[in-house]
Every structure is written in C-alpha cells, then in structure tokens.
Amino acid sequence: MFSGYIFDVEGTLVDSVPQNLRSLQEALEEAGIDVTYEALQLYSGLDGNQTLQIIAPDLDDALRAQILHGQAQIYESKYLHTVKAFRGVRDVFETLTRRGGKLALATDCKGPELKHYLSLLGIDEFIGATACGDDVEHGKPDPRIVGVALTKLGLTGPEAVMIGDTPCDAEAGFGAGTAAAGVLTGGFSVEALRGAGCSAVAKEVSQLLTALENATPLRPEAAPIAIRNKSGRA
Structure with missing residues (x-):
C-alpha cells in the first residue's frame, strides 16, 4: 500500500x-x-x-x-x-488514517464550493493537506496541483497515489510522479481510466480499498487525452 x-x-x-x-x-x-x-x-x-x-x-x-x-x-x-456526498467516504478516510496513511485533497475547486463539499463530507479531521484552485493557476491534467499536495504532506511521488474520476486526474498524478487509481462515478469507463494509467478502478470510493489491494501497476497510454475521452465514456 x-x-x-x-x-x-x-x-x-x-x-x-x-x-x-x-x-x-x-x-x-x-x-x-x-x-x-x-x-x-x-x-x-x-x-x-x-x-x-x-x-x-x-x-x-x-x-x-x-x-x-x-x-x-x-x-x-x-x-x-x-450536490451530495458519495456514500462511505468518511469510512474510507478513517480506515486509511488508522492504517497510517497521510491523506490530502487535490481539487480545482475553491471558495464556497470547496467549503460546502467539506461540510457534506465530514472528513476534516483526516485531511493532512489541501491543494485547491487557490494554489495553482492551471487545473488538471497539469500536475502542479498534485505536486502541491505532495509537498504539503511531506511525501515524494512514488510514495503516493492520486485517486480521481477522470483520465485528467490520473495524468496529473503521473505528471507529479504518483501512481493513479480511479472511480467510475465521473462517467468514464474502466477502459478509459485504465488507459490513462489507473492501476486500480472501483465503482465508487466505498469500494476503493479492495481495488487498491488488488492493483496492478500501469503506465498511461501515449494517446492524447481528447482521443481517449471520446472512446471511453461509461
């Protein structure tokens, strides 16, 4: 892990x-x-x-x-x-923290949106760092937002995994040197997320831990993101 x-x-x-x-x-x-x-x-x-x-x-x-x-x-x-929180998020964050994991958020959103999301999720006590739209000029797949999160956690890329719902999240993670995992709740298919390099794909965050335990490391394909997206909607 x-x-x-x-x-x-x-x-x-x-x-x-x-x-x-x-x-x-x-x-x-x-x-x-x-x-x-x-x-x-x-x-x-x-x-x-x-x-x-x-x-x-x-x-x-x-x-x-x-x-x-x-x-x-x-x-x-x-x-x-x-907007509603997906089920099981707090349980996953609590389990990862109990296992010694350091947790961060890396999101393009900011301000009232991010504040509202955090109020829905109830996970503040588990979050060690947050990198958001206030920290960087460019959103994903630019890797800098993931790099900010890594720096705040005090970790190197190979020590961490970027978890998201789109190929852009995976690309941002790889650009910052992390592994990548995906969930299907953003509308992309398993093939699209694996094509972007996700070594683990779960239906939703509540099933993520099992997926990560069975993960096989991958690297992203060379196809441009726009082309992969067009053939990879869920």
Whole structure:
C-alpha cells in the first residue's frame, strides 16, 4: 500500500459532475454556443479554459473567461445545493488514517464550493493537506496541483497515489510522479481510466480499498487525452 492518498473531490467524493456540466452548457448557451451534454462529458475533469479551447476554438481569451465566470455563477446559485456526498467516504478516510496513511485533497475547486463539499463530507479531521484552485493557476491534467499536495504532506511521488474520476486526474498524478487509481462515478469507463494509467478502478470510493489491494501497476497510454475521452465514456 501507499504512504499517501491524494483525492480529487468533484465526481470522486461528491456527486457533482452532472451539475457542473449542465452549468457549463447553460453558460455556453448564454454566449450563443450550443454544445450537447454528451460532448461536454467527453472533457469532464479537464481544466475549464482548455475545455473551451477544444469545443469552441474561435473564442478569444476574454470570452472564455466570461463564459467560465458565468458557469461559476450558475453553478453556485442553481446547482451547488443539490450536490451530495458519495456514500462511505468518511469510512474510507478513517480506515486509511488508522492504517497510517497521510491523506490530502487535490481539487480545482475553491471558495464556497470547496467549503460546502467539506461540510457534506465530514472528513476534516483526516485531511493532512489541501491543494485547491487557490494554489495553482492551471487545473488538471497539469500536475502542479498534485505536486502541491505532495509537498504539503511531506511525501515524494512514488510514495503516493492520486485517486480521481477522470483520465485528467490520473495524468496529473503521473505528471507529479504518483501512481493513479480511479472511480467510475465521473462517467468514464474502466477502459478509459485504465488507459490513462489507473492501476486500480472501483465503482465508487466505498469500494476503493479492495481495488487498491488488488492493483496492478500501469503506465498511461501515449494517446492524447481528447482521443481517449471520446472512446471511453461509461
């Protein structure tokens, strides 16, 4: 097993992916851009600015920033209160801590969203470090947010595993030198997560410990993330 366990939050610990995607879809509609929910799902977990560069390449920097700001407002006002914690999260965190593991969060979210998620989860006593959107400029798959979590935990990459619900989480972990594990609660298939390098895949966090015990180390395939995502939705 590992000394450190770094968890993504949205889609991994809390059930928020549909709400995030709908809020982005609505923000795009307000800007006169129609994109299907299914198309947005392909890029779930990817840094928001990068997502817009892929799905609407003609947008300039100012309009992308405007759309992302609009998404944040829509999400907070319309969807945030509907988010629920996945079952069994506290039990998993308690078990890993009891076994001597150091636990951290590495999430692109911040501010009211992160505060609300933590209030739902009730895991503050087990978290040794948090790296969030306030700590880095770029979201996953950029590995720096995972690197911040490692530094705060006082661990090296090979001592830890990054756990998330998207290929982006796995790529961010590998970029920081960690292993990777995945859960299916973000809408990606087992094949997509394993293709990104996840050595263990569980249906949800409550089943993660068993999956980690039976893990086989993997490295990610060389295919670009956008291509893997298109063939790997759950």
